Amino acid sequence: MAEQTKFRSEAWWGKSGRDGFIHRSWMKNQGRPDDLFDGRPVIGICNSWSELTPCNAHLRGLAEVVKRGVWEAGGFPLEFPTMSLGETLMRPTTMLFRNLMSMDVEESLRANPLDGVVLLSGCDKTTPAQLMGAASCDLPAIMLTGGPMLNGKFRGEDIGSGTDVWRFSEDVRGGKMSMDDFMSAEAAMSRSQGHCMTMGTASTMASMAEALGMTLPGAAAIPAADARRNTYAHLTGRRIVEMVREGLVMSKILTREAFENAIRVNGAIGGSTNAVVHLLALAGRIGTPLDLSDFDKLGHDVPLLVNLQPSGKYLMEDFYYAGGLPAVMRELGDQLHGGALTVSGNSVAENIADAPCYNREVIYALDTPIRPAAGIAVLKGNLCPDGAVIKPSAATPRLMRHRGRAVVFESIEEFHQRIEDPALDVDESCVMVLKYAGPRGYPGMAELGNLPLPPKLLQKGVTDMVRISDARMSGTAYGTVVLHTAPEAAVGGPLALVADGDMIELDVEARRLHLDVAEDELARRRDNWQAPQAAYSRGYARLYVDHVLQAHQGADFDFLVGGSGADVPRVSH
Secondary structure (H helix, E strand, O other): OOOOOOOOOHHHHOOOOHHHHHHHHHHHHHOOOHHHHOOOOEEEEEEOOOOOOHHHOOHHHHHHHHHHHHHHOOOEEEEEEOOOOOOOOOOOOOHHHHHHHHHHHHHHHHHOOOOEEEEEEOOOOHHHHHHHHHHHHOOOEEEEEOOEOOOEEEOOEEEOOOHHHHHHHHHHHOOOOOHHHHHHHHHHHOOOOOEOOOOOHHHHHHHHHHHOOOOOOOOOOOOOOOHHHHHHHHHHHHHHHHHHHHOOOHHHOOOHHHHHHHHHHHHHHOOOOHHHHHHHHHHHHHOOOOOHHHHHHHHOOOOEOEOEOOOOOEOHHHHHHHOHHHHHHHHHHHHOOOOOEOOOOOEHHHHHOOOOOOOOOOEOOOOOOOEOOOOOEEEEEOOEEEEEEEOHHHOOHHHOEEEEEEEEEOOHHHHHHHOOOOOOOOOOOOEEEEOOOOOOOOOOOOEOOOOOOOHHHHOOOOOOOEEEEOOEOOOOOOOOEEEEEEOOHHHOOHHHHOOOOOEEEEEOOOOEEEEOOOHHHHHHHHHHOOOOOOOOOOHHHHHHHHHEOOHHHOOOEHHHOOOOOOOOOOOOO
């Protein structure tokens, strides 16, 4: 590509009068020499570091390594913070704040003298939020995720974050595990820096960033504690300077072909259902056509190739040693658009041409997959006119076609009040239904969909039931769980009309979710339905409730769809 001769930052540094004096002079209070302001590419290091986001708490150090690469390539690195979203601590849910963080990233990029940006992310929502914000500006951008933790170790066995938490918790509630053992596992699970080491949402979105072409090849799976994560940080710093000189902006990478690649890769890795709402939102920001049906058409028939929790046995550390995402993408072969451009400057096909696989117990061959047709399935029916999703690779096969009696919970608080009661009228054939947990209803579409099972059924040995909600679920979770039911209950979707005792039919193969209630009865219930009172009356949460789109549209804000570019704002003096 031809080298760019004039950089965006020159609108700040290149002025000779009062404004130029102000812009340069205050930047010199840290001892910066004159030649840094003389036509050198200015690279933002967009850092989601926070001690309140344990997954990202090591990114301060990683940023320093990125800067070394930027300096080495002739760039001028400037690190800046943004809001950070810690999945493990924030309430009511980090998804409520994904759009806010994306706005923080977008406006920070547009308002400042930056020619390109390195996005430093890790925890679940930090990755899509940064990509969404940067896409709205369409500058040269490259992502570096912080990497997964090392495998958890508990009494001679590997344990995985999230997935084994849910398993241990159910074992305690079912009387199979003591509380002392449960507490002992707590310290053994998170034993190094980094994000979840299962194929949860953090690992999924790191993989999606790589599949989209937004990271250097092989970057997603390197453990946070591995020195090679620093090596990639150094190379990322070098590469962003080259990208600025080449004019390689995000819209040249985030094409329709790139999103199709990501959807197929998500199926092959057993990735999180959360990837659906994040990829839809990102496509909306960059202006690439994508809708919910694409996930079924493109991804459902992709076989599961990666044997990682929650769909399999191993963890991200094992995945990296086995060859990581390049090995999976090479295995998919012609199912991917090999000509899609990536931040490396090379095509997908060039990036993965020689990618080895070192362990077929972790990464299976395409002709001998773990499971065929294991990608995310999109359901339709009178219970979800705009769609709902289920992850077959994490579900119980015998429940993929099921008819059962609804046991309805009007809120998550009601669920917690009733679920422990031995007198609860529920058996293993029932369908548990949770309402008002969607984008507007919660608000923020919390990860509540994998409802814990009633203790009286756990004690009988029941390990799974069909569960339906307008919520999301953690990418580390598992079970026959129908999610993202749209329209959600809070806007009057059919989910709001379900009553105890209604019969519900799930048929994943037929992509059908049906509420077996007569239309005249549903009409009567609809006439009597009253919208819930908004949980918030002011501030950002009010803005969210007023403007958030439904799950099948990516749960972005209506006014953020479509980018605004990175034109230099008006002068400030």
